[in-house]
Amino acid sequence: MESSLRARVRAGDPGAFAELFDHYARSVYNHAFRLTADWAAAEDVMAATYLQAWRSRERVSEEGGSLRPWLLGIATNEARNHTRSNRRYRRVAAALLAADVTLPDHADEVAGRLDDSRRIAAAIDALTRLRRPEREVLTLCLWEGLDYESAAEALGVPVGTVRSRLSRARARLRTLVDAPPRASRPPVVDASLVREGSQ
Helix, strand or coil: CHHHHHHHHHCCCHHHHHHHHHHHHHHHHHHHHHHHCCHHHHHHHHHHHHHHHHHCHHHCCCCCCCCHHHHHHHHHHHHHHHHHHCCHHHHHHHHHHHCCCCCCCCHHHHHHHHHHHHHHHHHHHHHHCCCHHHHHHHHHHHHCCCCHHHHHHHHCCCHHHHHHHHHHHHHHHHHHHHCCCHHHCCCCCCHHHCCCCCC
C-alpha cells in the first residue's frame, strides 16, 4: 500500500495527498506544537508542511515504507523557519509559568490542576531551553515514536548523530527538570546598589 501511495504522491494525485492528510495531520500538528510551543504556530507549520510536501513530491522515492518520517522531516524544517522569524515559543512558556489560574473553590481539584499546570509549564520551559537539534530529535524519537533510522531520515543526519543528540537531550532535560524554575530562582543583587549601613 505504501509503495502505491508513494507513486501517487509523486504523480501529484490529490487523492493521495488527502490520504496523507487523513493519516498524518494529527501527528504533524502535535510534532509542530512540541517544536514551537504554540498552537497557532503549529497550525501554520502544519499548513506549510503540506504545501512543501506538494512542492517537493517528486523527491519521494517510489520504494520505501511509511511517508510519516518524510512529513515530520518537512515539519521540522518548517518549524525551524517559523521559529527563526517568530520566537514566540519562549514567550508562551514564560506566560504559562506566570499564568494566574482562577478556578471555583474546589480545593482538591484546584490543587491538582495547579500541579498539572506547573508540571506542563516546567516541561515546556525545559524543552524550550534545549538546543534546537536536541529538541528536534527528542520530539521525533520520544513523542512521535520514530526509531533512530526514521528520525535520521526525517532530519537528514546519520543515525549515530541521532543517537548522540538524543542521549545529550535526555541528560540535559533531566538536569533542567530537576532544577528550580527560572522564575523562582533568587534574584542576583548588584552589590553597588546596596547602601552602606543598610544591613
